[in-house]
Amino acid sequence: MSIFSTKKSWIWVLIIALIIAAPALLPVFRLNLLGRYLSLAIVALGVDLIWGFTGMLSLGQGIFFALGGYCAAMFLQLNSSGEFPNGIPEFFGLYGVEKLPFFWEPFKSSIFTLISIWLLPAIIAGLLGYLVFRNRIKGVYFSILTQAALLVFFNFFNGQQKLINGTNGLKTDVTQLFGQMVGSEIMQRWFFWISAILVILAWFFARWIVRDRFGNILIGIRDDEARVRFTGYNPVIFKTIIFSIAGGLAGISGALYTVQSGIVSPQFMTVPFSIEMVVWVAVGGRGTLLGAILGAVFINYAKSLVSEALPASWMFIQGGLFILVVTALPEGVLGWIRKGGLKKLLFLIGINKKLETYPSLEVNEQGEVKS
Numbered sequence: 001m002s003i004f005s006t007k008k009s010w011i012w013v014l015i016i017a018l019i020i021a022a023p024a025l026l027p028v029f030r031l032n033l034l035g036r037y038l039s040l041a042i043v044a045l046g047v048d049l050i051w052g053f054t055g056m057l058s059l060g061q062g063i064f065f066a067l068g069g070y071c072a073a074m075f076l077q078l079n080s081s082g083e084f085p086n087g088i089p090e091f092f093g094l095y096g097v098e099k100l101p102f103f104w105e106p107f108k109s110s111i112f113t114l115i116s117i118w119l120l121p122a123i124i125a126g127l128l129g130y131l132v133f134r135n136r137i138k139g140v141y142f143s144i145l146t147q148a149a150l151l152v153f154f155n156f157f158n159g160q161q162k163l164i165n166g167t168n169g170l171k172t173d174v175t176q177l178f179g180q181m182v183g184s185e186i187m188q189r190w191f192f193w194i195s196a197i198l199v200i201l202a203w204f205f206a207r208w209i210v211r212d213r214f215g216n217i218l219i220g221i222r223d224d225e226a227r228v229r230f231t232g233y234n235p236v237i238f239k240t241i242i243f244s245i246a247g248g249l250a251g252i253s254g255a256l257y258t259v260q261s262g263i264v265s266p267q268f269m270t271v272p273f274s275i276e277m278v279v280w281v282a283v284g285g286r287g288t289l290l291g292a293i294l295g296a297v298f299i300n301y302a303k304s305l306v307s308e309a310l311p312a313s314w315m316f317i318q319g320g321l322f323i324l325v326v327t328a329l330p331e332g333v334l335g336w337i338r339k340g341g342l343k344k345l346l347f348l349i350g351i352n353k354k355l356e357t358y359p360s361l362e363v364n365e366q367g368e369v370k371s
Contacts, residue, residue: 031188035191063121066157070157072264079108117255
């Protein structure tokens with residue numbers, strides 16, 4: 001049994017203990033950051049499902065992330081629109097719009113909003129995925145196509161000033177929910193707990209997906225799609241389903257991030273942000289699920305701390321991390337631990353200490369100290 005499997009339950013105990021202790025230990029600002037990063041871990045889980053388990057490197061998850069954010073922001077804007085002239089969000093008045101656009105109307109319903117946050121991104125992801133997969137587009141061509149789709153959505157949303165405030169985005173921190181300002185301390189604490197609970201539930205859901213036959217087929221598609229097709233399974237169906245699930249997870253992530261960051265804008269659909277999602281999974285451990293969560297949280301927290309001290313240096317550090325993973329740790333940190341990398345490192349450190357204490361000791365070809 002590997003060190004990874006024997007310690008896995010303890011890792012979850014530690015994570016849950018830290019989550020429970022965080023509100024008491026962290027100031028509101030830091031707690032808000034942690035809540036954001038936990039929400040980002042949900043989209044990272046989706047990236048791991050489609051890339052780590054199915055072998056599809058998507059560079060367009062920002063589409064579905066932003067859609068979930070816009071669904072949440074539109075509901076909050078309408079929920080607070082009674083304070084505005086004509087009963088519609090204030091920004092419409094800047095462009096001379098006096099009547100609420102038709103597609104805003106359903107978002108007056110909280111139930112419709114809660115469903116659309118994950119269902120709308122999942123449907124769009126499923127449609128886009130089916131159109132791509134039925135033509136057997138994969139590999140680098142799939143990555144380029146998803147990035148092209150991302151640019152199309154970014155330019156469309158960026159230019160819709162009269163409908164969704166275009167490049168300025170929709171603010172949520174000044175809106176109200178349950179009689180409280182969304183940006184208030186009490187609401188942000190609630191959003192932290194919701195993010196923490198949902199990221200754990202998302203992990204259980206993702207784990208359930210990949211455990212049985214469905215997960216084995218996904219891995220088979222990743223390793224040898226032609227053989228899977230030869231055995232009678234249709235890879236198009238499985239790839240479409242998992243891409244749709246990843247889109248739904250991205251939507252939930254985007255909604256949670258929006259209410260905690262205070263704004264949603266087309267910037268969520270920029271290429272660098274979608275590439276960052278891949279970096280989180282690559283560093284944490286592709287195909288491990290837990291690595292995706294840890295990668296998203298720790299890399300973003302490191303980004304925050306480094307940017308506060310050395311604002312211009314984070315991009316170089318992030319690039320260095322990705323190069324390190326690609327060249328030395330292709331399976332990520334958690335994958336390296338799973339393969340016994342940590343145990344070997346500790347073993348070598350122990351040998352070095354023995355050699356420093358006893359210089360006359362000899363080491364054989366296997367790295368063991370001769371008696």
